[in-house]
Amino acid sequence: MSKKILVTGGAGFIGSFIVDRLIEEGHDVRIFDNLEPQVHQGKTPGYLNEKAEFIKGDVSNYDELKKAVEDVDIIFHEAARVGVGQSQYQPKRYVDVNIGGTANLLDILVNSEHDVKKLIVASSMSIYGEGAYQCENCGDVSPSIRSDEQMSGQEWELHCPVCGEKIMPIPTTEEKKLQSNSIYAITKKDQEEMCLNIGKTYGIPSVALRYFNVFGPRQSLSNPYTGVVAIFLSRIKNNNPPLIFEDGLQSRDFISVHDIVSANILAMKSSAADYDYFNVGAGRQITILEIAEILAKLQNSDVKPRIIGKFRKGDVRHCFADISKIKSKLGFSPEVGFEDGIRELMEWSAGVEADDRVDEATDELRKKGLLD
Numbered sequence: 232m233s234k235k236i237l238v239t240g241g242a243g244f245i246g247s248f249i250v251d252r253l254i255e256e257g258h259d260v261r262i263f264d265n266l267e268p269q270v271h272q273g274k275t276p277g278y279l280n281e282k283a284e285f286i287k288g289d290v291s292n293y294d295e296l297k298k299a300v301e302d303v304d305i306i307f308h309e310a311a312r313v314g315v316g317q318s319q320y321q322p323k324r325y326v327d328v329n330i331g332g333t334a335n336l337l338d339i340l341v342n343s344e345h346d347v348k349k350l351i352v353a354s355s356m357s358i359y360g361e362g363a364y365q366c367e368n369c370g371d372v373s374p375s376i377r378s379d380e381q382m383s384g385q386e387w388e389l390h391c392p393v394c395g396e397k398i399m400p401i402p403t404t405e406e407k408k409l410q411s412n413s414i415y416a417i418t419k420k421d422q423e424e425m426c427l428n429i430g431k432t433y434g435i436p437s438v439a440l441r442y443f444n445v446f447g448p449r450q451s452l453s454n455p456y457t458g459v460v461a462i463f464l465s466r467i468k469n470n471n472p473p474l475i476f477e478d479g480l481q482s483r484d485f486i487s488v489h490d491i492v493s494a495n496i497l498a499m500k501s502s503a504a505d506y507d508y509f510n511v512g513a514g515r516q517i518t519i520l521e522i523a524e525i526l527a528k529l530q531n532s533d534v535k536p537r538i539i540g541k542f543r544k545g546d547v548r549h550c551f552a553d554i555s556k557i558k559s560k561l562g563f564s565p566e567v568g569f570e571d572g573i574r575e576l577m578e579w580s581a582g583v584e585a586d587d588r589v590d591e592a593t594d595e596l597r598k599k600g601l602l603d
Contacts, residue, residue: 235259235346237303239290239336240310242266242279244450245353245442248492249307254282256496263299264310265289270451278449290332297339300347305499308336308352308426311419315357316543318415320595329418330425337429347435351498352426354439354508355419356403356484360410362550364398366391372398373408382542387477389548400482400549405441405510405556412545427506436505438498440491443512443552447488447572448579460485460573463523464580467530472537474593476546479520479538484512484551487567487575497561504561512552513565529573544600 236253240246241262253260260283266275279285288295290310300306311329312318318325333352340347366372374389391398411417423439430437446460452468463473494511498504523536557563567575 233257233259234304235261235302236305236307237261237263237299238307238309239263239296239299239332241283241307242276242285243270243309244447245445245488245491246307246309247276247278247280247449248447248488249309249495250280250283252492252496254280260284261286261299261303263288263290263296267312276449289328290335291327293335293339296332296335297343300336300339300343300345302346304346305349306336306347306351307495307499308333308350308422311353311422313415315413315415315545318413318418319545322414325414325418329415330421333422333425337425340435341429341433349499349505350426350430350435350437351495352422352437352439354423354441355416356441356443356510356512356550356552357413357416358409358411358420358423358441359403359407359550360412360416361389361547362403363401363407363553364389364391364549365401366394366396366398368396369393371401373410374398375410376412376545377548379544385478385540387480387548400516400551402514402553403510403550404553405508412547423508427508431506436502438504438506439508440494440498440511441508442491443484443486443510443550445488445491446485447576449488450576452580452583459483459519460522460526460576463526463536464530464576467527467532467534468580470532470534472534473523473526475519475523475536475538476541476543477538477548478540479523479536480518481546482516482518482549482551484515485517485522485569485572486511486513486565487572489567489572490565493566494557494561494563497563501561507560509557509561510552510554511557511563512554513569514552514554515569516549516551517569525570525573529570529577
């Protein structure tokens with residue numbers, strides 16, 4: 232049955248693919264997006280689905296957002312400022328958009344007549360801080376962020392908070408203690424908790440999806456605060472070496488945007504998702520150095536990554552997803568292999584301008600005291 236669906240941030244990387252899938256399934260879709268210059272360079276993206284209604288507006292503007300909510304059955308709340316490093320020196324901007332914009336949306340749902348029957352919010356793996364670990368002596372442990380003193384000594388791996396021995400990273404489940412260690416992470420944690428709280432209070436089924444590292448076509452190659460895959464690809468396309476912090480052996484979980492969309496559709500359709508939160512990752516661990524090497528190989532580039540041995544304050548060492556919960560409750564299973572997803576990204580990027588602004592962003596982090 233066709234639904235009227237609002238996608239905030241629907242012109243963005245993930246949001247636009249959600250829009251496409253919803254339209255493929257016969258839904259009536261409304262996009263609400265401010266076309267953030269850092270992402271879109273002031274242009275309406277050519278991939279914007281012509282079958283969707285487009286409203287240019289900002290979630291920080293209560294009246295604009297209220298008009299966008301009119302007559303919709305389901306909301307995908309994807310709109311947010313993204314970027315861990317940048318959030319540390321633009322805290323007001325991130326809080327105003329991510330927390331303030333979400334507060335506007337929830338205030339509208341609480342205090343206005345509406346038809347909304349479900350709310351799905353984009354959360355983030357960044358809310359965990361460090362991932363989960365296991366100690367041979369002490370079992371499962373949840374270490375705090377590494378200290379500047381440890382990092383200055385280039386002692387990259389973590390130690391058990393109980394016995395002090397080195398520990399091994401393990402897949403991170405949803406029940407891990409949350410240790411948000413950036414303004415961006417704090418805002419995503421607040422977005423998630425606010426939506427679930429208001430949803431439960433007012434009987435609006437709500438779902439939070441904790442995205443891990445998403446990659447794929449349409450990810451801005453000119454935004455130096457976007458995902459590491461896009462940043463590395465932009466460097467390689469400009470014949471510049473990807474810059475790798477620490478020793479390159481820090482690891483993450485990279486998932487194709489198409490699998491992220493599938494998880495969103497499952498969350499929309501399944502009542503088993505209501506009032507709950509889920510990891511959305513590929514369930515595989517890969518190092519940052521491996522990412523750079525795979526990208527260079529598939530791009531047929533001789534560029535070698537440059538490991539600079541520096542560290543960014545607040546970076547975590549390892550975090551990759553345990554996806555057993557979303558598999559068992561929603562039937563989710565990632566389908567896009569990492570190299571297949573990278574090849575798709577490469578094909579798309581061949582016709583896309585990549586303005587490499589990494590040096591500019593790195594200098595900014597250094598000036599703000601966030602980079603050793």
